[in-house]
Amino acid sequence: xxxxxxxxxxxxxxxxxxxxxxxxxxxxxxxxxxxxxxxxxxxxxxxxxxxxxxxxxxxxxxxxxxxxxxxxxxxxxxxxxxxxxxxxxxxxxxxxxxxxxxxxxxxxxxxxxxxxxxx
Amino acid sequence: xxxxxxxxxxxxxxxxxxxxxxxxxxxxxxxxxxxxxxxxxxxxxxxxxxxxxxxxxxxxxxxxxxxxxxxxxxxxxxxxxxxxxxxxxxxxxxxxxxxxxxxxxxxxxxxxxxxxxxxxxxxxxxxxxxxxxxxxxxxxxxxxxxxxxxxxxxxxxxxxxxxxxxxxxxxxxxxxxxxxxxxx
Amino acid sequence: xxxxxxxxxxxxxxxxxxxxxxxxxxxxxxxxxxxxxxxxxxxxxxxxxxxxxxxxxxxxxxxxxxxxxxxxxxxxxxxxxxxxxxxxxxxxxxxxxxxxxxxxxxxxxxxxxxxxxxxxxxxxxxxxxxxxxxxxxxx
Numbered sequence: 001x002x003x004x005x006x007x008x009x010x011x012x013x014x015x016x017x018x019x020x021x022x023x024x025x026x027x028x029x030x031x032x033x034x035x036x037x038x039x040x041x042x043x044x045x046x047x048x049x050x051x052x053x054x055x056x057x058x059x060x061x062x063x064x065x066x067x068x069x070x071x072x073x074x075x076x077x078x079x080x081x082x083x084x085x086x087x088x089x090x091x092x093x094x095x096x097x098x099x100x101x102x103x104x105x106x107x108x109x110x111x112x113x114x115x116x117x118x119x
Numbered sequence: 120x121x122x123x124x125x126x127x128x129x130x131x132x133x134x135x136x137x138x139x140x141x142x143x144x145x146x147x148x149x150x151x152x153x154x155x156x157x158x159x160x161x162x163x164x165x166x167x168x169x170x171x172x173x174x175x176x177x178x179x180x181x182x183x184x185x186x187x188x189x190x191x192x193x194x195x196x197x198x199x200x201x202x203x204x205x206x207x208x209x210x211x212x213x214x215x216x217x218x219x220x221x222x223x224x225x226x227x228x229x230x231x232x233x234x235x236x237x238x239x240x241x242x243x244x245x246x247x248x249x250x251x252x253x254x255x256x257x258x259x260x261x262x263x264x265x266x267x268x269x270x271x272x273x274x275x276x277x278x279x280x281x282x283x284x285x286x287x288x289x290x291x292x293x294x295x296x297x298x299x300x301x302x303x
Numbered sequence: 304x305x306x307x308x309x310x311x312x313x314x315x316x317x318x319x320x321x322x323x324x325x326x327x328x329x330x331x332x333x334x335x336x337x338x339x340x341x342x343x344x345x346x347x348x349x350x351x352x353x354x355x356x357x358x359x360x361x362x363x364x365x366x367x368x369x370x371x372x373x374x375x376x377x378x379x380x381x382x383x384x385x386x387x388x389x390x391x392x393x394x395x396x397x398x399x400x401x402x403x404x405x406x407x408x409x410x411x412x413x414x415x416x417x418x419x420x421x422x423x424x425x426x427x428x429x430x431x432x433x434x435x436x437x438x439x440x441x442x
Contacts, residue, residue, distance in 0.1 A: 009210040017203040025195035030177060034139050037170065041146050044158070052153045059154070059244040060335065061236055071154040072228045073244040077253060079158045080245070081260045084340050084425070087165045088267030091432045094177045095274045098439065101180065156336040160328075164344040169429055172351055176436035240407040241333040241414065249338065250414040254397045257417070258382055261424050265379050268428035272372065275435040 008049040015042035029097045033090060040086045044079045051075035133178060140171040157245045314356040321349040329422045333411075339418040343425025350430050359437050368434050371427050378424025385416045 019042060022035025051072035059073035104115050143166025150159035231248055239247045249257055325345035332338030354362035386397040399413030400406040 010207060013203055013206045013210070016206070017199045020202065021195060021199045024198070030174065031135060034135055034174070037139060037166070038142065041143070041162070041166070044162070045146065045149065048150055048153050048155045048158060051155070057154065058156045058336075059232070060156075061242040061244060070232050070244070073231060073248055074228050076155050076158050076245045077248045077256075079155070080161055080249060080340065081256060083158070083161050083165055084260060085263050087169055088264050088428075090170055091173055092267050092270050092274075094173050095271045095432075095435065097177055098180050098436070099274055157338065157341075160336045160341045161344070164341055164348065168348050169344060172433065173436060176433070180436070180439055238406070239410040239414075241411070243333055243335065243338075245336075246332045246338050246414065246418070247410075250417050251399060251410055254386075254399075254417065257421065258386070258397070261379050261382055261421055264425060264428050265375055268375050268431050271432045271435050275439060 009046070012042050012046045012049070015039075015045065018042075029100065030094075033093050033097070036093075037086070037090060040082070044082060047075040047079050133175075136171060136174040136178060139174070140167045143167040143170065157243075310356045314352055318349050318353055321345060321352070325349065325426075329418065330415075332418055333414065339421030340425055342418075343422040343427075344429060346422070346426035347429030347433070350426075351433050354433065354437065359434075363434070363438075366430065368431065371430050371434070374427035375424055375431060378420045378422070378427060381420030381423065382417055385413055385420070389413075 016039055019035045019037070019039030022038065023032050026032060026035065051074065053069055053071050057070060059070040059076065061070075100112065104112050144163060146166065147159040147163035150156075150162060231244060231252060235241070235244050235247045235252075239251055241247045325342050328337035328345060329339065329342030332342070350362065350366060353365070385399075385402075389398045389401055390396050392401045394401040397413075399410045401409055402412045403409035
């Protein structure tokens, strides 16, 4: 039964490794940024799944029922901040991709490296 | 998970961007099932909305296809599998999913849940923690978004350069720095 | 031009509702899911929809990029301003308890203004980034 209790972590690890693989194995810059996004959302899933209590409800106080079990609100706050920071990073990264494309004419990092060595 | 794997394999970048939008929406659904309604709201709005629009904009300004890699990526695959195995080994010590007696629920969270009603009087505990108990973090976060906006403004505000324009601009700056070196 | 008709009509119907929903999410963040970030993103999504359907030029006329750039800073200043307001009454920075006649009211006011500042900055930044991306390569 111990194994089944941990399956949420394994899902997270599979997603994280997929994102990691995309970042390091694919040369296209836009795909790398998409892989980074996959990595980020897997970390969010990790936190949120740790905060969940089976039988709990979303952490919004219900009037007149002081004994309800609420899921932990603290990871929600951290992840909210992290999501918005993630989109800021993605936007900035994409703007850099656009500039690189204009400077080198390509967004594959092998070709960019070859162009750098020629200069 | 299937969408993530499909993102890895596909070459057409437009399809990749669409799939990442679907991936964000699926993540939002999973977050809702896990009782994280604020997070699901934000993830759906941000991931499936803004991120997709920005990536489509980037694709419109760059190419649409990914070139086939010249060599099969064996080393990254090995690195990824080894890291995954180490992480799986580490998870055997973690608390079970949804366990109310996990350490995460014991230190600060019970205080927020029980005291938030009287101290702040706002039903949504996530908002009260975000804006009041942890207001400094939110200030820093707004500063981060502010910086990202300013950064995009700075990076993308020059006029569009074509390839020849970029080459001549690079040559100009190199010539200017050479002259600077000669003078000093 | 005929196949442009359906997006135009549907957007004209939808965009006011999207803006209204954004306002609802912003100010009801206390009672349900929502708050500043979600509302800011929804506002920005409404403007982006307008720009996509009706053209970048008319969107630029409606919301000039210079005005939006000013809004980015205004939101952040509202947020820190609330903190300074607490400093002015001799309490800690960002301590909302002193902003009203009793702590609960003070917290309500503080959270209201803080979320407003967050929403303004987030929506302005998203719209700015969209303007930057969409306006590139056309000059």
